[in-house]
Amino acid sequence: MQIRIHRDAQDALAVSALVLPVFADANFDGATQRWDALLDGALRELIASEEITGKIGDVALLHHKDGKVRRILAVGLGERTAFAPMELAKYAGSAVRYLGKRGVKQIAFALPLEAHRHTRDAASFIIEGALVGTMDTTTYRSEQEKPIVLEEIVLLSSANGDRFDERALQSGAERGRVLGEAVNFARTLALTPANDMTPTLLAKQAEEAAKRYGLAYDVLDEERMAQLGMGALLGVSRGSDEPARLIVLRYDGDASSSERIAFVGKGITFDSGGISIKPAENMHEMKYDMSGGAGVIAALSAVAQLKPKLNVLGLVPSSENLPGSRAVKPGDIVRAMNGKTIEVINTDAEGRLILADALCYARELGATRIVDCATLTGACVVALGHAASAAFSNDDTFLQRFLPTANATGERYWHMPLYDDYKKAVKSEIADLRNSTGRPGGSCTAAAFLSNFVGEAPWIHLDIAGTAYMDDPGPGMVKGPTGTPVRALVTFAEHLAGAAVHPNGPVTEHDALATAS
Numbered sequence: 001m002q003i004r005i006h007r008d009a010q011d012a013l014a015v016s017a018l019v020l021p022v023f024a025d026a027n028f029d030g031a032t033q034r035w036d037a038l039l040d041g042a043l044r045e046l047i048a049s050e051e052i053t054g055k056i057g058d059v060a061l062l063h064h065k066d067g068k069v070r071r072i073l074a075v076g077l078g079e080r081t082a083f084a085p086m087e088l089a090k091y092a093g094s095a096v097r098y099l100g101k102r103g104v105k106q107i108a109f110a111l112p113l114e115a116h117r118h119t120r121d122a123a124s125f126i127i128e129g130a131l132v133g134t135m136d137t138t139t140y141r142s143e144q145e146k147p148i149v150l151e152e153i154v155l156l157s158s159a160n161g162d163r164f165d166e167r168a169l170q171s172g173a174e175r176g177r178v179l180g181e182a183v184n185f186a187r188t189l190a191l192t193p194a195n196d197m198t199p200t201l202l203a204k205q206a207e208e209a210a211k212r213y214g215l216a217y218d219v220l221d222e223e224r225m226a227q228l229g230m231g232a233l234l235g236v237s238r239g240s241d242e243p244a245r246l247i248v249l250r251y252d253g254d255a256s257s258s259e260r261i262a263f264v265g266k267g268i269t270f271d272s273g274g275i276s277i278k279p280a281e282n283m284h285e286m287k288y289d290m291s292g293g294a295g296v297i298a299a300l301s302a303v304a305q306l307k308p309k310l311n312v313l314g315l316v317p318s319s320e321n322l323p324g325s326r327a328v329k330p331g332d333i334v335r336a337m338n339g340k341t342i343e344v345i346n347t348d349a350e351g352r353l354i355l356a357d358a359l360c361y362a363r364e365l366g367a368t369r370i371v372d373c374a375t376l377t378g379a380c381v382v383a384l385g386h387a388a389s390a391a392f393s394n395d396d397t398f399l400q401r402f403l404p405t406a407n408a409t410g411e412r413y414w415h416m417p418l419y420d421d422y423k424k425a426v427k428s429e430i431a432d433l434r435n436s437t438g439r440p441g442g443s444c445t446a447a448a449f450l451s452n453f454v455g456e457a458p459w460i461h462l463d464i465a466g467t468a469y470m471d472d473p474g475p476g477m478v479k480g481p482t483g484t485p486v487r488a489l490v491t492f493a494e495h496l497a498g499a500a501v502h503p504n505g506p507v508t509e510h511d512a513l514a515t516a517s
């Protein structure tokens with residue numbers, strides 16, 4: 001897909017379709033106003049006839065028979081006062097899904113004047129959203145849906161004389177391409193059914209990504225796990241014939257620093273619950289139980305291309321959770337890499353077991369800060385629904401850096417508590433810890449359990465059980481995997497490497513309003 005910046009919004013523009021923003025207040029300005037004048041008020045007419053209301057993701061198409069641009073698509077951007085750059089991902093995604101399904105391969109996007117303070121981000125969100133909009137979830141069908149093919153995206157740099165900074169558009173667009181591709185990579189890994197996405201195959205995907213993008217990598221087999229004393233991860237793996245893998249990716253972006261952040265993602269390629277088996281209803285969705293791991297592999301792939309100045313590790317403990325004859329049984333006691341013993345009360349609380357060893361190993365590999373992400377608990381979905389992921393931390397300062405950054409990406413994270421009560425609840429009578437405590441505060445006790453394996457490192461735990469995949473993910477996205485937490489992880493890495501953050505998104509040196517020359 002080509003990306004082009006085009007200065008003149010009108011006559012010289014030759015594309016298959018032009019997308020214009022319409023806010024819910026129905027006040028036109030910028031490119032929308034200019035094109036409405038050129039089209040003799042036809043856009044106004046769309047509002048008057050209630051063809052379009054300006055609600056986010058709302059679309060209405062006009063044909064422009066005599067123009068070089070044959071199709072004009074008005075797309076809602078929601079309330080003007082609530083505008084944030086992240087809305088542009090939905091704007092672009094909605095346009096791409098509408099036009100792409102109709103065979104349009106070349107799309108120009110106008111930006112709202114509101115985006116002037118965030119030019120680089122605006123471009124990034126548009127390209128990210130456009131790519132996310134192309135996602136095809138029908139590849140296993142004999143008769144697939146017509147795939148969306150984007151050959152060219154054009155970003156218009158001018159709107160009523162206030163020109164957008166073209167360098168900022170270009171660099172934002174490149175960044176958006178990397179992020180959008182990474183989001184789709186994670187979604188594709190998650191979507192792939194468990195018979196085609198075993199721990200071995202997930203590791204192969206990670207290895208290929210590492211080679212493609214120049215990451216250092218290592219894949220631990222069960223023998224090496226045994227040597228390292230990873231009894232918790234191996235315990236989960238025992239119930240399946242498919243061997244476990246521990247995937248390690250490494251990006252060295254700052255040789256002058258001994259700081260290293262580790263992203264650790266749960267990679268259960270299928271979670272049947274094990275001996276504490278799950279009910280059949282919706283069990284098929286447990287192929288998504290490696291979404292956190294997919295997110296880490298994709299985030300490292302993006303980081304390798306964006307090259308922020310910091311050191312990053314990616315770890316993905318990967319296993320199936322099945323009730324084979326050698327499976328771990330309720331009541332069994334396993335020993336994690338740091339020597340802590342764990343009474344397995346419920347074999348369905350397997351995520352925290354595999355993460356325990358991966359968190360220990362992250363420390364062993366020199367991680368000074370850790371963010372883990374996991375589809376960890378049904379209780380998290382009860383608490384927050386599909387509206388947000390839960391964020392727990394042992395370090396408020398670290399979390400206060402993460403939250404505004406992550407929440408400006410369009411993903412949502414909500415601070416949850418790690419009280420001592422929860423830490424007490426996960427203690428066992430006969431071992432150091434137990435892996436299940438019953439229903440109350442299930443997401444919090446899971447986080448408290450994990451806190452035993454990070455030592456003193458500042459650490460954030462993200463429970464993405466309600467957000468990693470959705471039936472109704474909102475405008476511009478198909479149902480299924482969402483790519484959460486790729487946007488947050490990548491943007492946080494950039495932030496830790498020094499990118500400034502504005503409440504509505506990172507602002508860079510290119511973001512000043514460019515003056516018309």
Ligand code: BES
Nearest residue numbers: 346348349351375376377378379436465
């Ligand atoms: N993978 C599940 C959590 C999950 C549930 C994710 C629903 C997405 C949607 C996890 O391994 C699990 O089974 N957790 C148990 C823990 C319990 C046994 C303490 C749960 O949430 O019921």
Ligand code: MN
Nearest residue numbers: 271348349350
């Ligand atoms: Mn489980």
Ligand code: ZN
Nearest residue numbers: 268271289351
């Ligand atoms: Zn699970």
